[in-house]
Amino acid sequence: MLSTNRRRPSSLRVFGIHTIFGDKAVAVCIATAFLSAPLAAQPFAYISNQLDDSVSVIDTALGTVVDTIAVPGRPAGVAVAPDGSKLYVSTPEANGFAVVDTQKRQVIDTVTLSNGALGIAVGADGKRVYVADWYKNTVSVMDADSLQLIKTIAVGESPSGLIVSPDNRWLYVANRISNSVSQIDLKALTVKKSVPVGTHPFGLTIDQRGERVYVANVKSDDITVLETARMKVIATVKVNKLPYATALALNDSRLLVTNQEDGSVSVIDTETLTEIGLINVGDKPEGISTDKDDRHVYVANWFDNTVSVIDARILKVIATIKTGAGSRAFGQFIGP
DSSP states (O other): OOOOOSSSOOTSSSGGGOOOOOOOOOOOOOOOOOOOOOOSSOOOOEETTTTTEEEEEEETTTTEEEEEEEOOOOOEEEEEEETEEEEEEEEETTEEEEETTTTTTTEEEEEETTEEEEEEOOOOTSEEEEEEEEETTTEEETTTTTTTEEEEEEEEEEEOOOOOTSSEEEEEEEEETTEEEEETTTTEEEEEEEEOOOSSSSEEEEOTTTEEEEEEETTEEEEEETTTTTEEEEEEESSSSSSEEEEEETTEEEEEEEEETEEEEEETTTEEEEEEEEHHHHHEEEEEEOOTTTTTEEEEETTTTEEEEEEETTTEEEEEEOOOTTTTOOOOOOOO
């Protein structure tokens, strides 16, 4: 558990390792023209605010919150459908996940699974939703249209981060307590292989070709690089304190990693597999995703109730956007 002298809200009950929040007031500066180059598209970032029971909608072209969606149940994990029409949000205290219509910007359905729902992902074709159950050590496979359970797959202890391969063939699961990553065959819906990584893996991401998975190991303060073809560890890269989640940018040449303990983001050159930069962001950063322009990276700062926007080319924070209380945004939270 992270040590802190901050007051913990007695009403929050979401996993012993994830119930630390601050109530520090945040001074926020929102840049009116924070992009240093024009965007190719105008997607939205969906930031789960765990203490506010809400999701902030950020227009990445404007660099500001344009709406706030009520999502009861302490929303944590986020996954956007490939076409951007729906948003899936895990709600541990509502025992499952919510489905948000991104046009109406409201919850249109809820699914009950268990109070262990945390990590969530959607298939590359948008047809299935995958939910990790922290307590039952399983991944639920859901039909995205009917919202019916297709299968429950046993994985390692305390599964958290999920990522689907670009070809929709594999699902990768970070098993926090087992210190492993499982590879699930999405045709057979069975675990093909599980391999040891660092200590307490949590967030992970995959490159555009599906050849490498990058795993943030919270307790060993490092990143495991997995070659997916053989499910072999090809490198371990040290970063800063308590790395939680990862994102790729600039044609997969840069890996950015949120370090919760010291409020920073490590930048790794994926060719040399060395750390080339360290960027200060807000307090207790966790969720991280890259804009569709492949250059601007959004970081949810859990204790600051803000999102930092990083320009991956110049390795600097170029804007800070106020969101809601307990901004977590764990998962792939940027969509069209």
